[in-house]
Amino acid sequence: MVTTAGRAPQRGPRRASISDVAQEAGVSLGTVSNVLNRPDRVSPTTRAKVLAAIEHLSFVPNGSARQLRAGTITTVGAILLDIANPFFTEVARGIEDRLAQADHTLMLASSDEDPEREARYLRLFEEHGVLGMLVTPASTDLEPLLELSRRGVGVVLLDRTSPAEELSSVAVDDVAGAAMAVEHLLSLSHRRIAFINGPQSIAQCVDRRAGMVRALEAAGLDPDEAMVEITVSSLNAEGGEAGVTELLAAGTAPSALFCVNDLTALGAMRALRSHGLAIPEDMAVVGYDDVNFASMLMTPLTSVRQPTRQLGEVAADLLLKAAGPGMAAPQRIEFQPELVVRASSGGAR
Amino acid sequence: MVTTAGRAPQRGPRRASISDVAQEAGVSLGTVSNVLNRPDRVSPTTRAKVLAAIEHLSFVPNGSARQLRAGTITTVGAILLDIANPFFTEVARGIEDRLAQADHTLMLASSDEDPEREARYLRLFEEHGVLGMLVTPASTDLEPLLELSRRGVGVVLLDRTSPAEELSSVAVDDVAGAAMAVEHLLSLSHRRIAFINGPQSIAQCVDRRAGMVRALEAAGLDPDEAMVEITVSSLNAEGGEAGVTELLAAGTAPSALFCVNDLTALGAMRALRSHGLAIPEDMAVVGYDDVNFASMLMTPLTSVRQPTRQLGEVAADLLLKAAGPGMAAPQRIEFQPELVVRASSGGAR
DNA sequence: TTGAAAGCGCTAACAG
DNA sequence: CTGTTAGCGCTTTCAA
Numbered sequence: 065m066v067t068t069a070g071r072a073p074q075r076g077p078r079r080a081s082i083s084d085v086a087q088e089a090g091v092s093l094g095t096v097s098n099v100l101n102r103p104d105r106v107s108p109t110t111r112a113k114v115l116a117a118i119e120h121l122s123f124v125p126n127g128s129a130r131q132l133r134a135g136t137i138t139t140v141g142a143i144l145l146d147i148a149n150p151f152f153t154e155v156a157r158g159i160e161d162r163l164a165q166a167d168h169t170l171m172l173a174s175s176d177e178d179p180e181r182e183a184r185y186l187r188l189f190e191e192h193g194v195l196g197m198l199v200t201p202a203s204t205d206l207e208p209l210l211e212l213s214r215r216g217v218g219v220v221l222l223d224r225t226s227p228a229e230e231l232s233s234v235a236v237d238d239v240a241g242a243a244m245a246v247e248h249l250l251s252l253s254h255r256r257i258a259f260i261n262g263p264q265s266i267a268q269c270v271d272r273r274a275g276m277v278r279a280l281e282a283a284g285l286d287p288d289e290a291m292v293e294i295t296v297s298s299l300n301a302e303g304g305e306a307g308v309t310e311l312l313a314a315g316t317a318p319s320a321l322f323c324v325n326d327l328t329a330l331g332a333m334r335a336l337r338s339h340g341l342a343i344p345e346d347m348a349v350v351g352y353d354d355v356n357f358a359s360m361l362m363t364p365l366t367s368v369r370q371p372t373r374q375l376g377e378v379a380a381d382l383l384l385k386a387a388g389p390g391m392a393a394p395q396r397i398e399f400q401p402e403l404v405v406r407a408s409s410g411g412a413r
Numbered sequence: 414m415v416t417t418a419g420r421a422p423q424r425g426p427r428r429a430s431i432s433d434v435a436q437e438a439g440v441s442l443g444t445v446s447n448v449l450n451r452p453d454r455v456s457p458t459t460r461a462k463v464l465a466a467i468e469h470l471s472f473v474p475n476g477s478a479r480q481l482r483a484g485t486i487t488t489v490g491a492i493l494l495d496i497a498n499p500f501f502t503e504v505a506r507g508i509e510d511r512l513a514q515a516d517h518t519l520m521l522a523s524s525d526e527d528p529e530r531e532a533r534y535l536r537l538f539e540e541h542g543v544l545g546m547l548v549t550p551a552s553t554d555l556e557p558l559l560e561l562s563r564r565g566v567g568v569v570l571l572d573r574t575s576p577a578e579e580l581s582s583v584a585v586d587d588v589a590g591a592a593m594a595v596e597h598l599l600s601l602s603h604r605r606i607a608f609i610n611g612p613q614s615i616a617q618c619v620d621r622r623a624g625m626v627r628a629l630e631a632a633g634l635d636p637d638e639a640m641v642e643i644t645v646s647s648l649n650a651e652g653g654e655a656g657v658t659e660l661l662a663a664g665t666a667p668s669a670l671f672c673v674n675d676l677t678a679l680g681a682m683r684a685l686r687s688h689g690l691a692i693p694e695d696m697a698v699v700g701y702d703d704v705n706f707a708s709m710l711m712t713p714l715t716s717v718r719q720p721t722r723q724l725g726e727v728a729a730d731l732l733l734k735a736a737g738p739g740m741a742a743p744q745r746i747e748f749q750p751e752l753v754v755r756a757s758s759g760g761a762r
Numbered sequence: 763t764t765g766a767a768a769g770c771g772c773t774a775a776c777a778g
Numbered sequence: 779c780t781g782t783t784a785g786c787g788c789t790t791t792c793a794a
Binding site for chain 1 (some may be wrong): 428471473474475476477480481496502503505509519520521522533536537540541542560564565650679683706708709710711
């Protein structure tokens, strides 16, 4: 009782398979597989024949089949908060570099700070059978990531300190960074400071807020009075513009503004200027990330610098190590940020 | 003669498979597949049992197996020249949006203008069995792409006009854009213009150069004299800095500078400034792409604006259409750019 | 509505 | 050194 199983839908002529190559070369299927994977086990003559057939048929091995059978995994996924943010692209560069060195490849995705998109990519990558993932979580709920890790998928938290023993992370001390930024503003005699922040579902927003509060309190100020917080929905230039508009509409604006990142600061400065306010005279501005154009802006932006590329490199290393033989234990790595003072805060000499 | 076939290397406990679920739920393997793919064909009771088992075992279907068997493809690859360039990330945004609407997913990669890296990703994506790829070629040799397309993989050229009938492309008229930029500089009485350009292996560099030559000739100038071309190896800020350094070292620098893109212009302006030159008084500068921070720079940058996001959207649409039922014929789409005059060229009112 | 079985393309034993 | 074969996890007939 031989039945014909269903066939996959085909675009164009069927792709050549290993057995087509075998037939063309007049050898067995296993031999073709050998020239592909262990060429030294095959006689030069046969190898040449097979190679010719491969060339002739433009044979490209089917990765799904190979992975299904052999579990050969050299792909790593990264899910970043916002791929349009130079900070994250620089991190991605670091990741890619390290991965390429180890002959692995990166598949990149942007969650756009949306937990649902994040979940979609998490699942896609898992189904695809990646070696592991580097993720900048878009949500505070790390449970899905923990489960992933329990299921044997390598997970490294990126730009976010792991709250759990079981998860590796590579991050920068955002609390300290924000505190430095705000201390700087306080040292310039600002006593009420606006803070354009993103949703509290994003760790960076929580931590930078905490840093600000800490600095305010250390200076003997009451955060409820000294901090004017504006929450915007996306951490980019549009968000910054919206934030300033809201801030100015509310009247009695503070004399200084701390922005959760440089992109937001960029938008904020644009809006400030279009409202006729001078930076830093009418409003001092400090950003976060020290992206590459920060120093070149109309008013060079005071910002908090992070070892961006290193962040990516170390995260990739960690993942590779955790997935490799020996299964290294989870590690939490934290870098320290650095304040770069420029004209936008009025604090430059 | 029953032999035990080799097993795949396993990280941790083996991932649950569909037959584990079947066993747990006390049904057959085919039924589990049905609740996954055609839930309506299964009685509510059975479905519930199976769903419970899936939940209990944290079952995640194996994408490789599914794809191998069914050819279910919803993944699209994009290989961009430089993911750190805001122009390309904006394009990526456009692509992702459209793809998400069609319930497909994007896998992103950056060739960093390196044909070898490009080839690696091309192959990786093909092995993975993507529906198609959107690529900004890092080389003038399109043969690999054509072959890919002949093998049935959808290919759309991004930001590069297709020279071949068989390949779709979505691009912006770079020749016209560069011509506009240079005409602008000529109208400001500059008669010798430096051009920081990238390698001629990149189409954008070739076309923008052609546009410059065209504008120069149209003005009755000899390009050999009027154009001072500096070739840098990467189209980013570092390249721009290096270009200016080289330009100034050569002596008798022109009075104007056209940069192949805004990132290059950013670096060029930084170098110009560090050499004590004023923009635009000592050197007028024009960039290309009109990235989001162009208007916010110390000296706002005159640049050529392109319908960036649309580029990505249309390219994704084309790919989806070409891969969908009906197999639409290849199309060449070209947008027109627009000059945005700001202070850096000295041409703003 | 459910179960049994074929087979997608490949790798890795193993026999010859 | 080469061929044969089992089976990775899944979808999809077809039969019951």
